[in-house]
Amino acid sequence: MRDLIEKLTPRYTLGNATYQRADLTFVDVTRDELRALLLELRDKEGFTHLVLLTAVDWIEEGKFQLTYMINNREADQTLGLRLYIDRNDAEGDTIHDIWPTAATYQRELREMFGIAFPGSPRVDEEFILEGWTDMPPYRRDFDTLAYSQQTYVEREGRETHDPRATMKHKMYPEG
Amino acid sequence: MFSFQPDRSQYPDVGPDGKFEIDLETGKFLKLWHGPNHPGITGNMSVELTVNGDEVVEGYTHVGYLHRGFEKLMERRTFIQVFPIVCRVCVPEPDFNEYCYAAAVEELAGIEVPEEANWIRTLILEMGRFNSYMMAMGGIAGALGNGVIGQWMTYVRDLMLDRFEELTGARIYHMFILPGGVRAGLPEGFEARMEEVLQTAERYLDDVEKVLFTNAVFKKRTKGVGYIDPKLFESYGVTGPNARAGGVAKDVRKDSPYLVYDQLSFEVPVEQDSDIWARSIVRYRDLRLTIDLIRQILAKMPKGGEVMTSLPNVLHWKIPRGETYIKGESSRGEYGYYLVTDGSGYPRRVNVRGPSYTHAMALLEHLIPGTNIADVAALMVSLHTYPPEIER
Amino acid sequence: MGSLRDVLSPFTAWKHVIETPVTIKNPIGREAADRYRGFHQNDTDKCIGCGSCEDICQNAAIDMIPVDNPKDGDSGLRPQIDYGRCCWCALCVDVCMTGSLTMSNEYTWVDSDPDAFRFIPGVDKMPWDDFEKGYERQGDRMLSGLTRPEMAELEPEARIGNFDEIVAGYSREQAVLEADRCVECGLCVATCPAHMDIPDYIAAIREGDYDLGTQILYETNPFSEVCGRVCTHKCETVCAAQYEGEPIAIRWLKRHIIDNVSEERRLEIVGTPQVLPTGQKVAVVGAGPAGLTAAYDLARSGHAVTVFEAQDKPGGMMRYGIPEYRLPYDALDRDIAVIKAQGVEIKTGTRIGTDITLDQLKADYDATVLSIGLHLGRSTRVPGSDAPGVEAAIDLLRRITAGEEVPVPKKVAVIGGGNVAMDIARSMARLQKQKFGEVGVTVTALEDFDHFLADKEEVTESFEEGIEILDARGPQEIVTFKSGKRKGHVKGLRTWKVTSIFDEQGRFTPQYDEGDEMVHEVEMVVEAIGQMADISLLGDELTEALEWNRGRIAVDADGHTSEPWLWGGGDAVHGPDVIHAVADGHKIAASVNVALMAKAEAEK
Structure with a gap:
C-alpha cells in the first residue's frame, strides 16, 4: 500500500497515512479531490467495492470524519479514506453516481448525523427514524440516557447502596 | 386463447423514459404493503410496493421497526460492556458480531489470542453459518409455499442450538467470544454429539434436494426469476452467496483469510445463473461445505489448552486512539466492524457493516420494478437479508 | 419444463409422516446444558x-x-x-x-x-x-490482574551491615501495572482509620497525575512518606483483590506518588493556610503523628499552634521507634517540613512537667492536645528481669536513633513476637554485623508461626538476615551469673514450650510444656512485649480529675477528654498505629476547631 500512497501523493493531498495492517490502510483526503481520487482508485487501482461509508463525530475538534472504506479484492487491500468536514456546516458531496449503494449510506448519515448530501436520491426521506423530532441521534451531544429517562418510566422498587459508604458506617459508626 | 392474465391494454401508457406515470388518482395503481408482518418477509421490515395489476412498478424498503441504536449504545459502554450487546445486532447468526468486535478490540489494544481460541471461534462461526443457512433454506422454500422444509430446517437448527448450548452456555445470543479469547474449551464428548447432528442434517438435506431442488414447481418459480446482472455487483456492493450465484467467487474466507481458514481446505461453491435458483443452490452447497468445515475443524484443532488471555483490568480499560476494520464472511456476505477509539475507556464509534444494508436497500429497490407480486417474497428471501443489520 | 422426476421426487417427503414427533411435550423442567447460564x-x-x-x-x-x-x-x-x-x-x-x-x-x-x-x-x-x-469462571480471574509486580529491594547481604532503606519503591511501569488492578470498590477507604481516598489516588497514578495524587493524599494524611513505608495497611487486609491473587500494594503505591513529587512541588501543591489568623492558640504535647496531624489541620484553620517535644527531634515513635532501614529519617523530615510550612512551631527538647507544666499550657493556650505516645517498655517480670543486661526494646531503639552508645554483645535474645520485637532484633543484628561481622540474635515469641503478630515480611526478612526466631516459647527466667566477675549479670534466657496462650474464656493464661525447656545462652535480653504511656507529666491532680479507660485516658468520639480544655489521642489513647494516630489527629483538630469557634463566638 505504501507504493500506492507514494504513487498518488504527487497528484493528491494525502495526509497522515496509517498502515494499520498489511491489508488495511487509512489516509486523510481533501474534499475537492475526493471524487477524482475515488474514481481513479475504482477505475485504475481496482478498488471497485465500496465497503462502507460512515461518519465519526469528533465533537471536541468541531469536525465530522467521513470514512469512505473501499476494497480491492484481487489485491486483498482495504483503504479507508478519511475526510474531515466542518461539524457546524456539515455537508458532503454525494457519490451515488459512482456507487449507487452510497445513496443509502448518505441517507442514513443525513438522518443520524445531520450531514447533508445535496443531490443524493431521496436523501431527505426518513430512513430509520420515522417521526423523529430531536437532534440527529448519532451526534455525540445527543444523550441517550437523558432521552430514555425523559421518555420512559423506570419500574419502581430499585435502590442501590455504595459499598464504601456502607462499610465505613458499619466500621466507624461515629464517623 | 384463455388466459388468467388480464388484458394489458387497460394499463396506462409508458412515458418517454420507459416508466409508467404513477398517479394513484387514476385508480390504475395500488399501494401494497409487503410487511412488516408478512410470511414472505424476513424479520421486521416492509417493502412498499406500487402495483399495476399484479406487476410491481416500484418498491421501496422501509426499516426502523427494530432500531435500538446499538452503535450509539456501544459508545456509552466500556469496551467490555459492549461485548454482551454486539450479538443482538443479528438473531440468526449473532456470532459474527462477537468475533468482529473482539478482533477489533484486540487489534487496537494489542492483545494476543491463544491459538485454540481461534479454532473455537472458527468453529462457532461455522456453526452459526449452519444455522443461518438452515433458516435460509426454510425461508426460500416457505416463500414459495413449501412450508415443510422450514419445519425440517427448524428442527435441524434446533439440534445445532443444543450444541451451541453445551459449548457456549446459551442457545441464541451466545456471548461467548469476548476480547481476549473465548470463554471455554470444548466440553467432553462434544465431537461425537456434533457428528450426530451433522449426520441428521445431511439426511434432511438429502430430502431437501429431493423435495426442493428436484421439484418442477420450485424450478419454474425460481429459474430465470430475480436475475441480478453480475455487472451490478460492484456498484451495489453485492457480496457473499448473492455474488457467488452470479459467477463471482467472492468469499472473505478465501480472499482474505482470517482466524484459521488458511488451515482448512475448501473450494467456494459458485453458480453462474444469478437468479433465485442459483442463489438457493449456492447456499445449499455452501451449507454442505459448512458441514465439511465443522468436521475439519474438530479434527484439526488443538484441544485442552488455554482459550483466554488475561485482560487488563476491564473496569477501567482504556485503548489508545486508533481505528480498524475487521471483516469476515457471514452467511450473507461480507460482515465487518469498523471500530474507532479515542484513548478513553469507551469506543468513539462502532459501525456495523452488514451485507443486508446494501442487499435489502439499494439492490432490492433496483430489482423490484417489473416483477410479479407473487415473486417479490421469493426475490427478497433469495437475497437472504436480515433487517437488524440495516438499522442496527 | 421439469422432467417427470421433478414432479414425482417431492412426494418422497411423505416418508416423514411415520416419524416420531421431535417436539418436547413440556419444556418446563427440561434440563439445560452443564454450562448453561441460568439464574x-x-x-x-x-x-x-x-x-x-x-x-x-x-x-x-x-x-x-x-x-x-x-x-x-x-x-x-x-x-x-x-x-x-x-x-x-x-x-x-x-x-x-x-x-x-x-x-x-x-x-x-x-x-x-x-x-x-x-x-x-x-x-x-x-x-x-x-x-x-x-x-462458573474457568480458572482464575481474567478481567483484572492477579499478582503484584515484584518490588526491588536490597539483598540480605547488602543490607545486614547497615541501616540503609531496604525497599526501593515502584518504578512508573510497576506502579501503573499495580494501579491497574484496583477495582475501586472502596472497602479500603472504609477500613482505613483516616479514610484515605485510596481508589482515587490509585487512579491518579494510572493517569500519571502525581500532583493530583499528592493533593488527594494531603486531604486525609500529611504523613505519606511515613505511611507509604510503614503503615500497618489495614486497607490491604480487606482489599477485594486478595481473594484470588494478592491484595493491591496500596502502601507502595502511596509511596510511589510521593516519591515522584519533589519537596518544593509538594509545598506548592499543599500551599499554606488560606484563612485569616484566628488569634487563638493551641498547644500540642508530643510531636508524633497524632500531634503533628492535629497541628497541621489546626494551623490550616488559622490557629497559632505550638508543639512541645521532649526529644531533640520531632517525629515521636516514627523517628525513635521505627528503625531507619524501614523509614529513613530524611523521608520523615520531608513530611514534617510541609507541616512546619503551615506555621506550626515545634519546640523540641522541651519536656512537659520538667521544662513547662500542663497547668501553664492550660493557662496560656485556648486548647491543649495531648499526644504523648507509648515510650515506656513493659517488663515480663520473670525472675531476673531487673538484672543488668536486660533492656527494654523501645528504649534501645530510641537510643540507637539518638546516636547514643548502646551495648552490643555477641549473643542477644529478644522476648516478643510483634513488629517491635522484629525492629529491635534486626537493629541489633545490624549493630552486631558492624561490630563482629556476624549476627547472633534469637527471638522467642509466645505465639506460634500460624498466629504470629509481626508482619509476614518482617519475619521473612529477619530469617534472611540470619536471625533465629523460635515460636511458641514462653520466658520463665532470665538466668544470671551466680558468681565471678560478672555476678548478677545476664547469662541466658530460660524458656518453655507454649501449649496454649488463652483459656476458654479468652483470658491471657499461657500454658506450657515444662518438659520442653531451653536455655538460650546470651549476654543481653531485650524485652519487646509492649509499651505504655509515661503519664507522670500529668501530675497527681490532673490524673485524679481525668476519666480513665483501662489505664488509658478516656476520650469521647471526638478525642475530647473529660477536661474541657484537654484533648487526647494517638498511641497513648488508642494503642500503637501510625495511621490511627493520624486519624485521631484529624478528629481532634475538628473538635478543637468547633470548640474554639464557640469560644470566639462567646467572647465577641
Whole structure:
C-alpha cells in the first residue's frame, strides 16, 4: 500500500497515512479531490467495492470524519479514506453516481448525523427514524440516557447502596 | 386463447423514459404493503410496493421497526460492556458480531489470542453459518409455499442450538467470544454429539434436494426469476452467496483469510445463473461445505489448552486512539466492524457493516420494478437479508 | 419444463409422516446444558459486597442491598439482580473478585408476580441455590490482574551491615501495572482509620497525575512518606483483590506518588493556610503523628499552634521507634517540613512537667492536645528481669536513633513476637554485623508461626538476615551469673514450650510444656512485649480529675477528654498505629476547631 500512497501523493493531498495492517490502510483526503481520487482508485487501482461509508463525530475538534472504506479484492487491500468536514456546516458531496449503494449510506448519515448530501436520491426521506423530532441521534451531544429517562418510566422498587459508604458506617459508626 | 392474465391494454401508457406515470388518482395503481408482518418477509421490515395489476412498478424498503441504536449504545459502554450487546445486532447468526468486535478490540489494544481460541471461534462461526443457512433454506422454500422444509430446517437448527448450548452456555445470543479469547474449551464428548447432528442434517438435506431442488414447481418459480446482472455487483456492493450465484467467487474466507481458514481446505461453491435458483443452490452447497468445515475443524484443532488471555483490568480499560476494520464472511456476505477509539475507556464509534444494508436497500429497490407480486417474497428471501443489520 | 422426476421426487417427503414427533411435550423442567447460564447463585459467605458486579453490568440490572450480620472485611451488601434487565452475559461472574457469584443451569421459572424476578441470590432462598451445574469462571480471574509486580529491594547481604532503606519503591511501569488492578470498590477507604481516598489516588497514578495524587493524599494524611513505608495497611487486609491473587500494594503505591513529587512541588501543591489568623492558640504535647496531624489541620484553620517535644527531634515513635532501614529519617523530615510550612512551631527538647507544666499550657493556650505516645517498655517480670543486661526494646531503639552508645554483645535474645520485637532484633543484628561481622540474635515469641503478630515480611526478612526466631516459647527466667566477675549479670534466657496462650474464656493464661525447656545462652535480653504511656507529666491532680479507660485516658468520639480544655489521642489513647494516630489527629483538630469557634463566638 505504501507504493500506492507514494504513487498518488504527487497528484493528491494525502495526509497522515496509517498502515494499520498489511491489508488495511487509512489516509486523510481533501474534499475537492475526493471524487477524482475515488474514481481513479475504482477505475485504475481496482478498488471497485465500496465497503462502507460512515461518519465519526469528533465533537471536541468541531469536525465530522467521513470514512469512505473501499476494497480491492484481487489485491486483498482495504483503504479507508478519511475526510474531515466542518461539524457546524456539515455537508458532503454525494457519490451515488459512482456507487449507487452510497445513496443509502448518505441517507442514513443525513438522518443520524445531520450531514447533508445535496443531490443524493431521496436523501431527505426518513430512513430509520420515522417521526423523529430531536437532534440527529448519532451526534455525540445527543444523550441517550437523558432521552430514555425523559421518555420512559423506570419500574419502581430499585435502590442501590455504595459499598464504601456502607462499610465505613458499619466500621466507624461515629464517623 | 384463455388466459388468467388480464388484458394489458387497460394499463396506462409508458412515458418517454420507459416508466409508467404513477398517479394513484387514476385508480390504475395500488399501494401494497409487503410487511412488516408478512410470511414472505424476513424479520421486521416492509417493502412498499406500487402495483399495476399484479406487476410491481416500484418498491421501496422501509426499516426502523427494530432500531435500538446499538452503535450509539456501544459508545456509552466500556469496551467490555459492549461485548454482551454486539450479538443482538443479528438473531440468526449473532456470532459474527462477537468475533468482529473482539478482533477489533484486540487489534487496537494489542492483545494476543491463544491459538485454540481461534479454532473455537472458527468453529462457532461455522456453526452459526449452519444455522443461518438452515433458516435460509426454510425461508426460500416457505416463500414459495413449501412450508415443510422450514419445519425440517427448524428442527435441524434446533439440534445445532443444543450444541451451541453445551459449548457456549446459551442457545441464541451466545456471548461467548469476548476480547481476549473465548470463554471455554470444548466440553467432553462434544465431537461425537456434533457428528450426530451433522449426520441428521445431511439426511434432511438429502430430502431437501429431493423435495426442493428436484421439484418442477420450485424450478419454474425460481429459474430465470430475480436475475441480478453480475455487472451490478460492484456498484451495489453485492457480496457473499448473492455474488457467488452470479459467477463471482467472492468469499472473505478465501480472499482474505482470517482466524484459521488458511488451515482448512475448501473450494467456494459458485453458480453462474444469478437468479433465485442459483442463489438457493449456492447456499445449499455452501451449507454442505459448512458441514465439511465443522468436521475439519474438530479434527484439526488443538484441544485442552488455554482459550483466554488475561485482560487488563476491564473496569477501567482504556485503548489508545486508533481505528480498524475487521471483516469476515457471514452467511450473507461480507460482515465487518469498523471500530474507532479515542484513548478513553469507551469506543468513539462502532459501525456495523452488514451485507443486508446494501442487499435489502439499494439492490432490492433496483430489482423490484417489473416483477410479479407473487415473486417479490421469493426475490427478497433469495437475497437472504436480515433487517437488524440495516438499522442496527 | 421439469422432467417427470421433478414432479414425482417431492412426494418422497411423505416418508416423514411415520416419524416420531421431535417436539418436547413440556419444556418446563427440561434440563439445560452443564454450562448453561441460568439464574444466579451467590455464596454469601464468600461474597464481600465489593460491588464489582454492579459496576460491570451494562444493563444496570444489579443493586447492592444491605444484609444482616456481615462478616469482617465485608461491605455488608449483596447483589440483587433484576431479571427484567439481566441479559445473562455473566460478566458479573467473570469479574467477581471472590468467585462467590456463579450461575446455575436453571432457566425455567414461572411466576405471575413480576417483582418476584428481582431477588438477592444466596440470601433469598431459591430451588437452584445448590445446583452443581451452571456457569462458573474457568480458572482464575481474567478481567483484572492477579499478582503484584515484584518490588526491588536490597539483598540480605547488602543490607545486614547497615541501616540503609531496604525497599526501593515502584518504578512508573510497576506502579501503573499495580494501579491497574484496583477495582475501586472502596472497602479500603472504609477500613482505613483516616479514610484515605485510596481508589482515587490509585487512579491518579494510572493517569500519571502525581500532583493530583499528592493533593488527594494531603486531604486525609500529611504523613505519606511515613505511611507509604510503614503503615500497618489495614486497607490491604480487606482489599477485594486478595481473594484470588494478592491484595493491591496500596502502601507502595502511596509511596510511589510521593516519591515522584519533589519537596518544593509538594509545598506548592499543599500551599499554606488560606484563612485569616484566628488569634487563638493551641498547644500540642508530643510531636508524633497524632500531634503533628492535629497541628497541621489546626494551623490550616488559622490557629497559632505550638508543639512541645521532649526529644531533640520531632517525629515521636516514627523517628525513635521505627528503625531507619524501614523509614529513613530524611523521608520523615520531608513530611514534617510541609507541616512546619503551615506555621506550626515545634519546640523540641522541651519536656512537659520538667521544662513547662500542663497547668501553664492550660493557662496560656485556648486548647491543649495531648499526644504523648507509648515510650515506656513493659517488663515480663520473670525472675531476673531487673538484672543488668536486660533492656527494654523501645528504649534501645530510641537510643540507637539518638546516636547514643548502646551495648552490643555477641549473643542477644529478644522476648516478643510483634513488629517491635522484629525492629529491635534486626537493629541489633545490624549493630552486631558492624561490630563482629556476624549476627547472633534469637527471638522467642509466645505465639506460634500460624498466629504470629509481626508482619509476614518482617519475619521473612529477619530469617534472611540470619536471625533465629523460635515460636511458641514462653520466658520463665532470665538466668544470671551466680558468681565471678560478672555476678548478677545476664547469662541466658530460660524458656518453655507454649501449649496454649488463652483459656476458654479468652483470658491471657499461657500454658506450657515444662518438659520442653531451653536455655538460650546470651549476654543481653531485650524485652519487646509492649509499651505504655509515661503519664507522670500529668501530675497527681490532673490524673485524679481525668476519666480513665483501662489505664488509658478516656476520650469521647471526638478525642475530647473529660477536661474541657484537654484533648487526647494517638498511641497513648488508642494503642500503637501510625495511621490511627493520624486519624485521631484529624478528629481532634475538628473538635478543637468547633470548640474554639464557640469560644470566639462567646467572647465577641
